[in-house]
Each structure stands twice: as C-alpha cells, then as structure tokens.
Amino acid sequence: MENWLKKRIALSPTKLAVVTPETKLTFRELGDLVSKQMGLLAKLVKEGTHVGVLTNNNLTGYSLILALQQLGCVIVLLNKRLAAPELQYQLADAEVELLIYEDDLALAGLTGLEMISFSELTNQTSEACQGQAEFKPDEVTTIMYTSGTSGQPKGVCQTYNNHLYSALGSALNLGLTTEDNWLCVVPLFHISGLSIMMRSLIYGMTVTLLPKFDADEVMRYLVAADITAISVVPTMLKQLLALGQSSLNPAFRFFLLGGGPIDNPSLEKCQAQEWPVIQSYGMTETASQVVALSFDDAASHLGSAGKPHFFIQLKLASDGEIMLKGPNISPGYYHQALKNQRTFVDGWFKTGDIGSLDQDGYLYVKGRKGEMIISGGENIFPREIEDCYLKLAAVAEIVVAAKEDAKWGQVPVAFIKLKEDISREKLVAYGRKFLAHYKVPKEFYLVTDYPQTASGKIQRYKLLAQLAKLQKIV
Numbered sequence: 001m002e003n004w005l006k007k008r009i010a011l012s013p014t015k016l017a018v019v020t021p022e023t024k025l026t027f028r029e030l031g032d033l034v035s036k037q038m039g040l041l042a043k044l045v046k047e048g049t050h051v052g053v054l055t056n057n058n059l060t061g062y063s064l065i066l067a068l069q070q071l072g073c074v075i076v077l078l079n080k081r082l083a084a085p086e087l088q089y090q091l092a093d094a095e096v097e098l099l100i101y102e103d104d105l106a107l108a109g110l111t112g113l114e115m116i117s118f119s120e121l122t123n124q125t126s127e128a129c130q131g132q133a134e135f136k137p138d139e140v141t142t143i144m145y146t147s148g149t150s151g152q153p154k155g156v157c158q159t160y161n162n163h164l165y166s167a168l169g170s171a172l173n174l175g176l177t178t179e180d181n182w183l184c185v186v187p188l189f190h191i192s193g194l195s196i197m198m199r200s201l202i203y204g205m206t207v208t209l210l211p212k213f214d215a216d217e218v219m220r221y222l223v224a225a226d227i228t229a230i231s232v233v234p235t236m237l238k239q240l241l242a243l244g245q246s247s248l249n250p251a252f253r254f255f256l257l258g259g260g261p262i263d264n265p266s267l268e269k270c271q272a273q274e275w276p277v278i279q280s281y282g283m284t285e286t287a288s289q290v291v292a293l294s295f296d297d298a299a300s301h302l303g304s305a306g307k308p309h310f311f312i313q314l315k316l317a318s319d320g321e322i323m324l325k326g327p328n329i330s331p332g333y334y335h336q337a338l339k340n341q342r343t344f345v346d347g348w349f350k351t352g353d354i355g356s357l358d359q360d361g362y363l364y365v366k367g368r369k370g371e372m373i374i375s376g377g378e379n380i381f382p383r384e385i386e387d388c389y390l391k392l393a394a395v396a397e398i399v400v401a402a403k404e405d406a407k408w409g410q411v412p413v414a415f416i417k418l419k420e421d422i423s424r425e426k427l428v429a430y431g432r433k434f435l436a437h438y439k440v441p442k443e444f445y446l447v448t449d450y451p452q453t454a455s456g457k458i459q460r461y462k463l464l465a466q467l468a469k470l471q472k473i474v
Contacts, residue, residue, distance in 0.1 A: 037067035047072035070131030155334035169309035233259030
C-alpha cells in the first residue's frame with residue numbers, strides 16, 4: 001500500500017493536520033517536520049531497527065513516531081509511567097537497539113542499548129533520506145505492551161494492515177470524515193492515542209494534541225474549540241461530568257469511551273445531559289475498538305459494548321469467552337510462541353474477557369476471566385457488585401476483587417472511597433437487598449486511590465497486595 005503520510009500530503013497538503021497549544025501544522029508542514037526528523041535519524045537507524053520511544057504528548061514525539069515509520073523501523077512505544085526495571089524488561093523483551101527519549105523522562109540504570117535524548121537528537125548531523133514508497137501490509141510497524149492488569153505485560157505486534165483496518169472500521173462505524181477534529185488527551189504510547197494518529201493520516205482529519213488530561217482544560221476545548229470527537233476512559237468521563245457543564249460546542253459529535261466498563265449511573269447522567277457517548281470495546285491486540293454502541297442505541301441497551309465493526313467477526317466460546325477474528329487483530333505477541341498458540345487459535349483471538357450476546361446481537365462484557373470470582377462454585381463478576389453499590393449515597397467509588405478463602409475458594413472483597421461514613425453492617429445489609437448473598441463483599445476496605453495502568457484500567461491484583469496495610473470498615 002502507498003505510504004500514508006506521502007499520500008495524505010498529496011491529497012490534502014493545506015488541510016490542518018495537527019494542533020497543539022503552541023502551534024498549528026498543515027499536512028505539508030507536518031511532512032516537512034517529519035522529513036527533518038528523518039534526516040537526524042538517518043545515521044542512527046535502518047529499516048527494521050527496533051527503536052524505543054519514550055515521549056510525552058507533544059509535537060516532537062508525534063513527528064518522531066511518524067519519522068521512524070517513514071524509515072521502516074519497528075517502533076516500540078513505551079509507557080512513560082514505568083519504573084526503570086519495568087522499562088528494562090520491555091526494552092530487552094522487544095530487542096530494542098536504540099531508545100529515543102524526551103529529556104525530562106530520562107531514567108538511570110537502563111543498560112544494553114544505545115540511548116539518545118530529544119535534545120541530543122537535534123544536534124545530530126542531518127542526512128538526506130527518502131521515506132518508504134510503500135508500506136507492506138503484513139509488516140510489523142509498532143510493538144506496544146499490554147496494560148499488565150494481571151501480571152507481566154506482553155509485546156503486541158501491530159502491522160500496517162492492523163492499523164489500516166482499525167481506521168476503516170472506525171470510519172464506517174462512527175461516520176468520520178476529513179472535517180473531524182479529534183481531541184487527543186490519551187497517551188500516544190497507548191493504542192487509543194496511536195490510533196488517532198493513524199486515523200488522521202488515513203482520513204485526513206485534524207488532531208488537536210494536548211500534553212495530558214486536565215478536566216478543566218479539556219472542557220474549555222470541548223466548549224470553545226471546533227472539536228468533534230474525543231477518546232476518554234471512564235475516569236476521565238467521570239471527571240468531566242463532575243464539572244457540571246452540559247453544553248458543548250455545536251460541532252461536537254461524540255465521546256468515544258474505552259479502557260474498560262463504566263458504571264451505569266454515570267452513563268445515565270450522560271444521557272440526562274445529552275452527551276453523546278459511544279461505548280466501545282477493544283484492546284491493544286485489536287488495534288483499538290472493534291465493538292461499539294451508538295448513542296441512539298444506548299438507552300435501549302444500557303451497559304452494552306454494542307455490535308462488532310464491519311470487518312470483525314465475534315463469537316462466544318462455551319465458557320462465554322469473547323473471541324474475535326478480523327484483519328485488525330494482531331498477528332501475535334513478540335517472542336511468545338506458547339502464549340500465541342493458546343491465544344490465537346484457528347484465526348480466532350481469545351480475548352480473555354467473558355461476555356454475553358442478547359437476541360439482537362449486542363455484546364455485554366461481564367469482565368476478565370482472570371477477574372471473575374468463583375465462590376463455592378458460583379461465578380461472580382465484580383462489575384455487577386460495583387454497579388449495585390454505586391447507587392448507595394455513601395459510596396463515591398468502589399472496586400471489587402477476589403480474595404482467596406479456605407472455605408469458599410474465593411470471596412469478593414471491596415475497596416471503597418466514601419462520601420460519608422458508613423458501617424460494614426449497613427454496607428452488607430444494602431448489598432443483601434439487591435444481590436445474592438454470595439455476591440455481597442465479605443470485607444470492605446477504605447482507599448484513597450486505585451492503582452491504574454496508563455490507560456486508566458484498575459489493577460486489582462495490586463489492591464489485593466495492599467490488604468494488610470488498608471483500613472477495614474467495621
């Protein structure tokens with residue numbers, strides 16, 4: 001397939017490509033910046049070099065990712081929030097030869113590879129070079145590590161075809177055009193951020209790039225700028241709801257909600273404010289969302305992730321595990337042959353999520369297989385318990401996880417942020433009004449925060465590791 005950036009410059013050179021708080025660039029101007037970056041990189045890399053990128057959300061990192069793609073490198077996108085040992089594992093696992101990092105993200109103790117900072121890169125002697133004329137559809141262009149909600153992250157290989165069909169599926173499902181302006185506040189090192197970059201090249205739409213999510217700043221853009229779409233995770237959407245601002249700019253079309261399920265009370269509040277929220281389901285292995293629920297269908301299918309995109313096939317295994325097939329599914333994990341054999345079976349990707357389909361074909365995601373609680377032979381999904389307790393006035397936030405138990409195998413325990421004091425007795429009594437007795441948490445712990453991945457997913461196993469240090473509600 002033809003090089004996306006070159007094609008986009010040829011098709012719409014003067015169309016606005018990227019907007020940051022400091023500058024605006026057309027696709028031609030973005031191409032010039034990328035060419036400059038390529039010249040600085042030319043002596044450091046060659047086609048096929050595995051290059052790690054550690055960057056904040058900014059124009060330098062944005063253009064650097066595109067420059068490496070132009071040169072045919074395999075780009076390993078690294079989570080800036082990781083500690084040095086975690087980064088060292090991923091760099092070694094992905095066989096990274098060169099790490100390019102933003103100066104304020106420098107970490108001591110990394111070994112076994114060459115490293116260069118953004119400022120050092122600008123001092124390199126530039127060398128004229130040409131980007132690839134064509135992209136090979138099945139060639140890996142990016143490696144991105146899974147969130148690690150349940151253990152050691154794995155390097156997900158993503159091909160040009162994966163990103164292309166992800167973008168095409170989104171366009172067919174969401175009705176995206178060259179006139180859209182997508183506000184990007186999710187990290188570029190996460191699939192939700194990178195996929196916005198890829199969509200921009202393929203559709204010719206504008207990306208407005210902010211350095212981080214700040215609810216007040218994001219709301220100013222949603223109200224005053226010509227933003228048409230934004231990707232959010234549940235924690236972001238809740239913070240925006242808390243601001244009490246219901247009217248957004250007239251061009252705004254939707255919030256694309258990913259990164260895990262959100263509680264029904266928050267969705268009901270969005271409906272009351274007429275905020276168009278498109279719930280979606282996807283992951284690193286699917287190169288972004290592959291199932292989505294339109295705002296029009298939300299009222300009649302509250303809590304559903306929606307229906308599969310045009311290019312995606314979906315079925316449920318005998319135990320309810322969601323299985324997917326399609327051209328945007330990853331070819332596998334880097335150097336994980338045994339894991340690949342277990343996860344990618346006869347063209348189907350075993351997601352590790354449990355779900356159900358209603359009579360109209362709408363998908364309902366119950367939770368991760370690894371998060372499902374099996375208590376005395378009964379299957380319990382944390383989300384059902386969480387949704388129930390969020391309707392209790394005293395509860396601000398709640399996360400439920402499985403604690404090992406000698407009698408029942410596992411029992412649910414709850415980690416709660418409270419709006420007001422409440423006793424364990426009252427919490428249990430409330431649960432027993434609405435839930436089967438075995439679903440009511442056996443213990444309740446007070447927390448001030450939840451450990452999360454960079455994409456906002458709760459790391460339940462880390463909460464369980466903190467049990468001895470937490471205050472139990474009595």
